[in-house]
Amino acid sequence: MFYVRMFFQYVAQYMKTRLEYRADLVVELFSDLLFQAVNLIFILVVFDHTEFLNGWSRDEIIFIYGFFLVPFALFSSFFNIWDFNERYIVKGEMDRILTRPIHSLFQVILERMELESLFGAVTGLAVMFYAGSRLNLEFNWYDPLLFVVLVLGGVLVYAGIFVMIACISFWADARTSIMPMMYNIGNYGRYPVDIYNKAIRFVLTWILPFAFVGVYPAAYFLGREEWYGYSYMTPVIGIVFFTLSVFIWNEGVKRYRGAGN
């Protein structure tokens, strides 16, 4: 309960600071939207020249992209830890975090929240509705519920991977560029994994399971029964990766010695 209250207090504080500079906020939302539009234009243009992408139609690919945007938006709003190493380890800010009465990872998440990214989820839903209505998808009454579960699974997958990478800083304090690299690998999950070769597909499923953020869960709503097994596994993989990452984080915090001053 304390954590929930804490969370909302930070949210309120965040809103206050952001709404102070409204023009910046609008520009930021606009450039996010532009970025998503460019990805969409890419898909649209490509499908002027081909009917199917390995058996997937234009609208299906658009649907997958729309789905991907939702967990990605949630992830970028709450797990903005790509500069954890510089911000917390190198500058010694972690010392301060450890004196706080809530779990250190939770504290970092609260501080680094970027709620405006949530707008991406709205774009994602709009894109999904557009593609879904063109595909005449049929929905069951429990599908919205399942959607929430699968999206949360996707968020946990992303969060798990990035928390684990942030943890590297506890062991090696040299600056690494693995973070931006991961963002680029994450883009692979936006497209059906069967266009990649076996090795990459294996990596995207079991090692860096980005496929569970886009194509696998989306396949459920597209009625692609051959992928259902993977779709249902999304929350499991999410929970496994996230739990593992929290475990590694806790181990890392034990090893943290501070940067000195």
Add this chain to the structure above:
Amino acid sequence: MDKYLEMIRIRFLMMLAYRTNYYTGILIYSINIGAYYFLWNAIYGGKSEIEGLSALQMTTYVAVAWMARAFYFNNIDREMAMEIKEGKVAVELIRPYNYLGMKTMQGLGEGIFRLFFFSVPGMLIVALIFPLEFSADFTTWVLFAVSIVLSFFINTQLNLLTGITTFFLYNNTGLIRAKRVLIDLFSGLLLPISFFPGWSQEIMKYLPFQGISYIPSMIFTNGFTGSQAMEGLLLQAAWVLILIIPVQVLWVIAKKQLIIQGG
């Protein structure tokens, strides 16, 4: 002239000192090229060519477009924004050189560094992983070399333009980001311009963006040969000259209404 050459040299040496950052850069670009490689192969499916490009040419196009980007890309718009916001630009303005010219030279120094330590080794690595087609024709390489130099100048002038807008907008991080995303799309980095629907190609003909990535990449993949390649180069050169006008005009206006915030 000497001082500008010296500036290129200093920037080059500065980059050399931090070269380890670039090894991962190559990896990131390779990852991106890989994603597009698989995507394009799926798009081609059984087709032997789309819009006059074969699948092999397309892979080469993607690879060279990304690696050339390492050469022409720079952050001088962001650097200018920082210098203007922090008021450092005041000191820059009283120094005995042309501020914009100096920024361009710094960008060039950075570009030359990345050409040798990023683009060339990156291209070799990518060629080992993915099937690429290199032209055996010497003139293609010469035309390509001229073309990427011109694309550097077009891109840099656009960066100067965005940088100068800081004088008027004070905070233009959003604009800089938007510009980058738009250039990725309209320059032909993500998609060759010939793939776009006809009406949008008509519009893009009158914009400078295709001179940044599309023309050099098409020359490299032999998509443009002979007169087409020459036309492309002329178009690029024309844009380099045309863009001087808005840059200079904005610069004069900016200097007039300059307010230094601290510094």
